[in-house]
Amino acid sequence: MSSTDAAPAAGFAETVVRWQRASGRHGLPWQGTRDPYRIWLSEIMLQQTQVATVVDYYLRFLARFPDLRTLAAASQDEVMPYWAGLGYYARARNLHRCAREICERLGGAFPRRAEDIAQLPGIGRSTAAAIAAFAYGERAPIMDGNVKRVFTRYFGIYGNPAARAVELQLWDTAQAMLDAADASLDMGAYTQGLMDLGAGCCTRGKPACTLCPLAGGCYARINAKQHELPAPKPRKQAEERQCAMLILEQDGCVLLEQRPSSGIWGGLWCLPQYDDAQAMRAACRSQGTDPGPAQRMAALSHTFTHFKLHIEPWLLRGAAPRLRQPAPGQAWTPVAALADTALPAPVRKLLCGLYPTDGLL
DNA sequence: GAGTCGTGGGC
DNA sequence: TGCCCAAGACT
Structure with missing residues (x-):
């Protein structure tokens, strides 16, 4: 009409x-x-x-x-x-x-x-x-x-x-x-x-x-x-999701992994992400890293168009003198290089809070 | 047609 | 705070 x-x-x-x-x-x-x-x-x-x-x-x-x-x-x-x-x-x-x-x-x-x-x-x-x-x-x-x-x-x-x-x-x-x-x-x-x-x-x-x-x-x-006018679009309630992110820091480097080109944050570099803290610990152990000393940091949430993501960040500062071999798709990134790395907004925000003097965007 | 895909601003 | 939506396209 x-x-x-x-x-x-x-x-x-x-x-x-x-x-x-x-x-x-x-x-x-x-x-x-x-x-x-x-x-x-x-x-x-x-x-x-x-x-x-x-x-x-x-x-x-x-x-x-x-x-x-x-x-x-x-x-x-x-x-x-x-x-x-x-x-x-x-x-x-x-x-x-x-x-x-x-x-x-x-x-x-x-x-x-x-x-x-x-x-x-x-x-x-x-x-x-x-x-x-x-x-x-x-x-x-x-x-x-x-x-x-x-x-x-x-x-x-x-x-x-x-x-x-x-x-x-x-x-x-x-x-x-x-x-x-x-x-x-x-x-x-x-x-x-x-x-x-x-x-x-x-x-x-x-x-x-x-x-x-x-x-x-x-x-x-x-x-x-x-x-x-214009008539509002019908919208269904946004879904809520949870995840844990691991900040594994060693020798001035942080472990990042590149997302697949399809899906959320395609092609960007993210922190290793898990369904929950238990999955994160299991992954650490399987790679020979003791998750015991990991500290839980302040949670943050990020709203997308169609869902809301609750992030539980964990910080694990390594004591070992040498960087472990990164898994395929992962890379140790110097903290000083984070400013030039393609990070999604919440990851950048998280790392900015942790390394405030390093001039991230 | 209905979902998917980011982030920030305005109210 | 939560909700809507922005110089849309693709599956």
Whole structure:
């Protein structure tokens, strides 16, 4: 159920462009360029991640990997530390894989059409359209969280925006706005304007309708339904899980192990993790390490999107003069090198508390 | 369609 | 404090 017919489409895109030029965001580090590499990198980092969080990661990443070839020439282990803490690590693995594919199979030339860009790993329809719009001016619509908020409210589109039928309606509506726009439409400004509206005016909590250039034709504004749209997604209760983590320290080194590429924290380096303290002790003994002197540290919990993890950390400072042979996938890491290691946020937090003077991020 | 995949900010 | 969600994509 919606009121798509009631909301005016004429002048929609041009209104957004005018507002973007006057009141939108202009100084972000990935703006003011048509370099598809920089635009692509920013769009991947910005997936499900707020602008304020991305800025520092983006600048640091770009300084180390300034172009496609530099990224393709690096190993994944060189890339991951620059993504550690940002989350959704499959994005980094896909980014790296994508750089290699473009360099090896496409001669280093970034594809130009949104349809082709969307074939690359980690790039869906919306991200492909954003890259094509910013880099090449292609008239392809995006559909991210911002645009969903603006469109569901402006056109009065009810139902879970993630549901198939609703999502399809949103895409069709977005395409219709482009079809109705002037041929001279500035796609960069339009695309940016929609996101700026969603981030600045059409926010979830208290939308600033008095500042919105679309308020005059907006279904939600006219009918006072701002707080009913977009419809909230149904959510089931988050599961709770427990684990024990072992900080095995010896000769100024900590034992870390690399996670498999699939699953949580894929490709990152973690502390050895066990279901509980008993499993941890058994593992220690089987490797010839006496778990007896291990000290229990303050617990911490970490909330993911779909579950909550309660971590019970144990500290075991070795007395033996020599490092034991690490198991496959494990590595003794000097404390001084932790700052450059790809650690998940809670592990970094834990080790920061233990080695506060070592300049971890 | 429903799960999986991180982290931090806002209220 | 807990809950929602952010420039989504993939299985």
